[in-house]
Amino acid sequence: MGVKITETILRDAHQSLIATRMTTEQMLEIAPVLDQVGYYSVECWGGATFDACLRFFNEDPWERLKKLRTAFKKTKLQMLLRGQNLVGYRHYPDDVVEEFVKKAIYYGIDIIRIFDALNDIRNIEMALKVTKKEKGHAQVAISYTVSPYHTIENYVNLAKQIEELGADSICIKDMAGLLSPFDAYKLVKALKEQVKLPIHLHTHYTTGFGSMTYLKAIEAGVDGIDTALSPLALGTSQPPTETIVYALENTEYAPKLDLEKINEASEYFKVLREEYIRKGLLDPKVLSVDINALHYQIPGGMLSNLISQLKEQGQEDKLDEVLKEVPEVRKDFGYPPLVTPTSQIVGTQAVLNVVAGERYKLVTKETKAYFKGEYGKPPAPVNEEIKRKILKDEKEITCRPADLISPELENAKEKIKEYIENDTDVVTYCLFPQLAENFFKLRFAKKYKVDVDLVQGNKVYPV
Amino acid sequence: MGVKITETILRDAHQSLIATRMTTEQMLEIAPVLDQVGYYSVECWGGATFDACLRFFNEDPWERLKKLRTAFKKTKLQMLLRGQNLVGYRHYPDDVVEEFVKKAIYYGIDIIRIFDALNDIRNIEMALKVTKKEKGHAQVAISYTVSPYHTIENYVNLAKQIEELGADSICIKDMAGLLSPFDAYKLVKALKEQVKLPIHLHTHYTTGFGSMTYLKAIEAGVDGIDTALSPLALGTSQPPTETIVYALENTEYAPKLDLEKINEASEYFKVLREEYIRKGLLDPKVLSVDINALHYQIPGGMLSNLISQLKEQGQEDKLDEVLKEVPEVRKDFGYPPLVTPTSQIVGTQAVLNVVAGERYKLVTKETKAYFKGEYGKPPAPVNEEIKRKILKDEKEITCRPADLISPELENAKEKIKEYIENDTDVVTYCLFPQLAENFFKLRFAKKYKVDVDLVQGNKVYPV
Ligand SMILES: [Co+2]
Ligand SMILES: [Co+2]
Known part of the structure; x- marks a missing residue:
């Protein structure tokens, strides 16, 4: 029956390549064609698009959703939700989560992909519960990272918890493009053997693994993958839809998509791509392979952050030391995936540890909040000695962080x-x-x- | 023992992305680092670089070769040779071929990859003979294309002929990026089973298949692949070296390369990439997936050529007709791979056939020369009726084309x-x-x- 294709060009692709600057009009003009392709779903809302609608376009994100729903007659609409953070950057109280999810589904979202940066299930629970109650499809995403703790066994255990929680499907969310093709094969194989839910895979082309990783995941039986039409594919975005579809032609994995419609949509976005490049929105820099992610296992954005922090202090010569300190700090922190906000917290702390000449002599308030449990539970146990040094007598939070937030x-x-x-x-x-x-x-x-x-x-x- | 990696950044990568504009100085500065990586070979000469040295840099290409040979102490140097066309655009007489190959090996080339656009072995023979005589490694390349004639069986037969001819290795040369991953698996598998010579694979990222195709070819047992360091990879160039190397880590296929040296070289070329972009040499257009190659099986350059030819005649509305005529003409021509010069000959003839309102009412002198046999023997039988219509009473050439060229x-x-x-x-x-x-x-x-x-x-x- 073929692999399911989720098209990301209306959300993740432009968020990743052109800072979320695709306009509602640009989307609506091609929506009827995209609607005819036969995609499993089109990701078109959530993530940073909500923020961007207000911030850059002075536009109500809900109006965009309503218009998209009208334009897409038969394709499932999908959104990305940052668990208890929704589409924002802090934990919101449950009443806000409930209201947001309710309205998102009411106004047209079919599938909500819910994730938490620390894979703390408690940060996902509430959004999942409401999604199910409102008859939406709740896809829970596992933030993928690489560490001694992140074994296949631990990922399978997490997937089983997600299954028990009542999710409709599971997504492996490889936001940094770290999942190598052969590791993808093993991970998907193990999940397919031990979990009943459909498994989706989401990656970014950052390291260049993307399409190879999909190919091996498909051979291992993955149910669905996320791709972006080629004009906004590759680089920090997803692998190209056209390439994947043509690569699977005449195989058992071939998705049944309308190639003429794909071609038509692709030609449309090709013109937009030229425009984005001309306006400087699409910088060719984001289209190349990020070798730092491969070489240091540090996302490109994080590395340039470290360098600029060191420069500010006139200590650029300490970069090598900091690069060695980052994995140590990450270990102390219980191996969080390095994404927003953990990449910043870990990075800044690593710089402080090196510059101060003593580890954890200085700590940021975010580091303290992290050890206190305000972001949730770290994947692996943290370094207890360091935790005590930082928290001193302060009590840590062991409950679900949102339990402490009043209704708003x-x-x-x-x-x-x-x-x-x-x-x-x-x-x-x-x-x-x-x-x-x-x-x-x-x-x-x-x-x-x-x-x-x-x-x-x-x-x-x-x- | 791992897959062999040929680095193309000093030849094909910059030829494909920046019109062969990398200077000798830019090469020499990083050569000592590249020499330490542990590559199977570094492709650094031949193809369009010879022409470019003279044309753009007013530089003797042989001097570049000598300097590169001095800089690379231990890595094998590789070049691309267009069979009897050498590094030019017409058939040369045997005395020129002999002299050229002799000097190339004398001044430092270890491996000569020899190909012919029509896969006419007779256009390869002479260069191969001299390479062997001069104790060079003769790698014969098969120009890959897709057609009803180009079955795996026919490719295997061609490979066997190459083996009998005394080649040291065989390369599948997929210049248009048409080889899909699963087809690569089948083709390499068949070749490995029926031919004893090492099999190399060369592709371009044009359609986005590149890295997937390498991955499946590697699983099928391919001996070597061509990659380019990431700053000049992707698009019309090769898949990125770093990505492939990291993707194969901890597998039986892992090449034993020095990752620190790769990283150092990569950082060097990253700076050059920025410079090429700033100067307008590297156009982001060549970095995206060429969907026309996927959709029409027509290389991007050929399509834009067709469009501009039609525009000149004010007949742009005939494009669809021409796109349908191209495969018909190609069939009449005996399914040549669509590369220079056949892509131009077939394309122009298709335009003439449509615009004139009658097929082959008008023919170019190149079409006539093609049917006369001046380029060599087409892969499959040509349309005899059309051949007679074009040649009339003129006799065709059945001997090796170069047999008719006097020494120069x-x-x-x-x-x-x-x-x-x-x-x-x-x-x-x-x-x-x-x-x-x-x-x-x-x-x-x-x-x-x-x-x-x-x-x-x-x-x-x-x-
Ligand atoms: Co993403
Ligand atoms: Co090439």
């Missing part, structure tokens, strides 16, 4: 009551108060023909 | 005698008379402090 919906409703136009405004405000308020004020001003400057108190609104 | 060395020697400084000057002149003459004159002028303008008869020399 009612308060928010009160705060923005004069601006409310839609049933999604309150939750939007909870997620990004400042951006939302600016957006609401401008919307208000436009609607009632009020002077925008007046409403905004003479601040210039960044469009 | 002596004549050339006479012509440029006043400029001769090196034992390679005469053969250089035979290959590119105009470029060589300009180069010799300038060299002469510099050496004897003569006014360049005078020597060149007041022509401005293009540097």
Whole structure:
């Protein structure tokens, strides 16, 4: 029956390559064609797109969703959700999570992919529960990383927990492109043998493994993969849809997609690609292989961060030391995957450890919060001695972090009551108060023909 | 013992991505590091680099070779040779072929990869014979293409002929990136079972198949592959060396290369990449997947050629017709691989067939020469009816095309005698008379402090 293809060009691809700058209009123009391809799903919402709609386009992300739902008559729409962080950058209270997921499904999302940077299931629970209750497809993603702790056995155990939790499918989320083809084969094989749920695989082309990794995962029986149409594929984005589809032709894995429609959509995005390059949105730098990820197992963005931190302190000569310290810090931290926010926390702490001349003599407040348990439970046990040194007498959090966060919906409703136009405004405000308020004020001003400057108190609104 | 890696960054990679503009100095600076990596060979000469040395850098290509040989103490140097065309664009007489190959090996080439666009063994024979006589490694390449004629059986038969001819190894040369991963597996498997010679695989990333194709070929037992360091990999170039090497780590296929040296070389070329992009030499366009090659099985360059030919005649609306005519013409021609020069001959003929409203009412002189046999023997039988229509009473050539070409060395020697400084000057002149003459004159002028303008008869020399 062929491997299932999730098209990411409307979400992850442009988020990864052009800082989430594809506009709703650019999406809608080609949506009817994409709808005819026969994709398993089209990822088109969530992740950074929510933020970007407000921040860069002064647009209501919910309106985009509604328009996409109207344009896609038969294809399942998919979104990415950062567990209890939703589409934001902190833990939100349960009432906000519930409201957000409810509305996302109500306005058209079919499949919600839910993940947590630390793979702490407790950060995923609430979103999953609501998704199921609202009859959505709950796909739980495992953040993939490489460490002595991250054995196939441990991944299988995690997958079993996800299965017990009631997820509809599991995704291996290889955000840094670290999953090598032969490791993918072993991991998928083990999961398929020991877990009943469909297994999807998500990777980025960062290290160049991407398409090889999909190929071996497919041979191992993976159910679905994520690809992006070629004009926005490769580099920090996904492997190209066309290449994968043609590579599988005449095999048992061949997905049944309409090649003419793929070609038509591809030609459309080719023109946009040229435009993105011309405008400087697409930098050829992101299209090459990130050898640092291969050589140091450190994502490219993290390495340049370390270098600039060292430069600020005039200690660039310490880079080699820091590069040796990073894996040590990561070990002390219980081997978190190096993604936002852990990549920054681990990186900055490694720099401090080297520059101060003594490990953990200085710690950031994020390091402290991490050891306190505010981000959740680290994958492996942390270094107890260091934890005590950092926390001193302070008590750590052992409960689910969100249990300590009070409800926010009612308060928010009160705060923005004069601006409310839609049933999604309150939750939007909870997620990004400042951006939302600016957006609401401008919307208000436009609607009632009020002077925008007046409403905004003479601040210039960044469009 | 691991798969053998041939590094192409000093030849095919920059020929494919930046029109052969890497300078000798840029090569020499990193050569000592590349020499330490442990590559099976480094491709660094031949192909278009000979032409480019003279044309763009006013540099003697033989001097580049000598310098590279001095810089590479232990790594085998490899070159690409277009059979009887050598590194030029027409058939040369045997005395020129003999002299060229002799000197190439004398001045440092260890491995000569010899191919013919039509896979006509007779166009390869002479170069092979001389390579063997001069104790070089003769690798014969099979130009890979897809057609009803190009079955695995026919490829195996061709490989057996190459084996009988006395080649040291065989290369599958997939210049258009058409070889899909699963087809690569079958082809390599069959060749390994029925031929004793080592099998190498050369591909371009054009369609995005590249690394997947290598992976499956490796699983099928391929002996060697061609890769390019990541800063000049992907797109129309080869798959990235680093990615392939890291993907094979901890497997039986792992090549034993020095990862630190690879990283050092990669960092060096990263800086050059930035420079090439800044100067406009590296256009991000060549870095994306060529979906036309996938969709129409027509190389990207050929498609844009067809479009511009139709535009010139104001008949762009005929493109669909032409795209349907191309495979028909190719069939009439006996399924030649679509590379230079056949892609131009077939393409132009397809345009003429459509525009004239009658097939082969008009034919180019190249089409006629092709049917006459001047390029060699087509892979499959040509359409006899069309051949008769085109040739009329003219007799076709059934012998080896080069048998009809008179020796040229002596004549050339006479012509440029006043400029001769090196034992390679005469053969250089035979290959590119105009470029060589300009180069010799300038060299002469510099050496004897003569006014360049005078020597060149007041022509401005293009540097
Ligand atoms: Co992603
Ligand atoms: Co090539």
